[in-house]
Amino acid sequence: MAITQDNIIKALSKVQDPDLKKDLVTLNMIEDISIDGNAIYFTVVLTTPACPLKELIKNDCIDAIHKYVDADLQVFPNMTSNVTSTRSTAPLLPNVRNIIAIASGKGGVGKSTVSANLAVSLAQSGAKVGLIDADIFGPSIPTMFNCEHEQPEVKEVNGKNIIIPIEQYGIKLISIGFLTPPDNAVVWRGPMASSALKQFIGDTDWGELDYLLIDLPPGTSDIHLTMVQTIPVTGALIVTTPQKVALADAQKAVGMFKQPQINVPILGLVENMAYFTPEELPDNKYFIFGEGGGYKLSEKYNIPFLGQIPLVQSIRESGDNGYPASMKEGVTADAFKDISEKLARQVAIRNANMAGTTKVEMIN
């Protein structure tokens, strides 16, 4: 076939995005085609820098051009990304492409650990990431990011005070922990806590972000309601441990997001503290908190199962020391990277197939 722009487009229209189930041309993912003798250049704009299918799609493009245009061409796809969004016309934070709520129902299952590590993994892939610590009564994010003593600056914009998030490891962070002394209990009824969250969302200078993660507190109460009433959330990630009482609460979190008047898509489920393996017995898995419960729950509710994270002392230590485990190379970082890619993928699938979430108007 003649080596023309049209024929290259025809060839690339045979390449499917496996997640979005459409071809790259229909998906407007091909840009800047140029032909220089025997060499073909073009750009593939993926839906996330954390795309786990990057290499697969790249090779599919090369193969398609060899098959449908000319087997002797040298093909140089330039793989970039432009994170998709259903939020570009949102009245609040239109420059934040995706807002992901991280919830568990039960406390202590590792929501903050998972949030911190996924934020790091997404940022490492090249995405612009922010993280709101919405746990007003038990903020863990400042400890996990080694910035407990930072105090965010405030600037005045049009007569309004705007908080500038703390930036650590390339991630923009906000937490009540930056605004109160560590020893002090914040003993507040719901409305005070809710107004703190509203400030973290609406009165904070988030700038342009690909992913803004919201690390929710346990339960299904004021903070959760205020979140969905303040801003349309792209989707929710559920974290659970395999134990029955955690699964019961995770189920309640799922139930909350699925309530017709709330209706936030659930992007996936992560099972944390899946098993413990002592160094001395590397082949043994101790299912201290039970086995397989997370997977079963994801099947029951038809939620993508994004993966398991073992109970590893170094994950807790990294968190306590302020360096999320994903920052060091190793099996733990690999596990979080894998989950972050799957999460980004689910966001892209959700954005391709569903309209934007609607802000909840009134409830209770």
Next chain:
Amino acid sequence: MAITQDNIIKALSKVQDPDLKKDLVTLNMIEDISIDGNAIYFTVVLTTPACPLKELIKNDCIDAIHKYVDADLQVFPNMTSNVTSTRSTAPLLPNVRNIIAIASGKGGVGKSTVSANLAVSLAQSGAKVGLIDADIFGPSIPTMFNCEHEQPEVKEVNGKNIIIPIEQYGIKLISIGFLTPPDNAVVWRGPMASSALKQFIGDTDWGELDYLLIDLPPGTSDIHLTMVQTIPVTGALIVTTPQKVALADAQKAVGMFKQPQINVPILGLVENMAYFTPEELPDNKYFIFGEGGGYKLSEKYNIPFLGQIPLVQSIRESGDNGYPASMKEGVTADAFKDISEKLARQVAIRNANMAGTTKVEMIN
């Protein structure tokens, strides 16, 4: 010395209660002295059936009579108990001798597990025990007591609906879990949750109890404030794991109870998930969540350290299966028994040395 009632009293006035630091006669703990020839009978009324010093005090009484009255007497102390209270004139639940709040700040550290097992241990000692599951958004108590499908009856008393608690393993229980379907999320703002707690305290037929435990939710918000505003609490027990982010939150819970306008005495601290020991390596302790943090926190705040509970699969399994681990004999039951005795002891010490807690009038 002559074998007279007076001389027996004199001898017993040499015996100290090691906790209360006064002698048994001054403490009004001696009753029903009778002399039958060579045999001496009397009753020692301890401050709790869970008294860990029972044998020590019994032997001290026998020794004192042998030493100060006659070495050849046969002494038969009858050890009973009458749980002390600072609540007997309280307007609400005056027949509940002690109310113990169990708090952690952070979720998932095992508050419910500890509450369930201490309730069982106290009941096994002979005490009358009730347990309020105040975690409205993540009730675990029905699962842990294998009564998830029970529904409490309601009776009318003076035109008011009164809930009759579920009784399981000899413990009176109430939980939102008995009143809502397990799959349903209770998505409520604070005031709704608070009114549920008020019903659990004020509109529930608790009858006479030695100890009413209140298993609090994570955080320091509506439920906690409503509790201290509804009823004077005898004292609080803090549960934590050794990990830094849990200790930080436990510290916040301590801070809340110590706030001058709240001022609830702290009875002690328990460190849960202290270490893991695989069956195959019984000498190894894996400090997955860190080492010694609970003890350090208790020292920092001068709180009695009541003990450590290891991370044992069977504790979680017992909870998930509805039979608290303390119900089976073994090291775990022994650990909880020991902690329950220390807790009961701290309650007695608190009651002997401090006035009743004052209900919090207004805050926020």
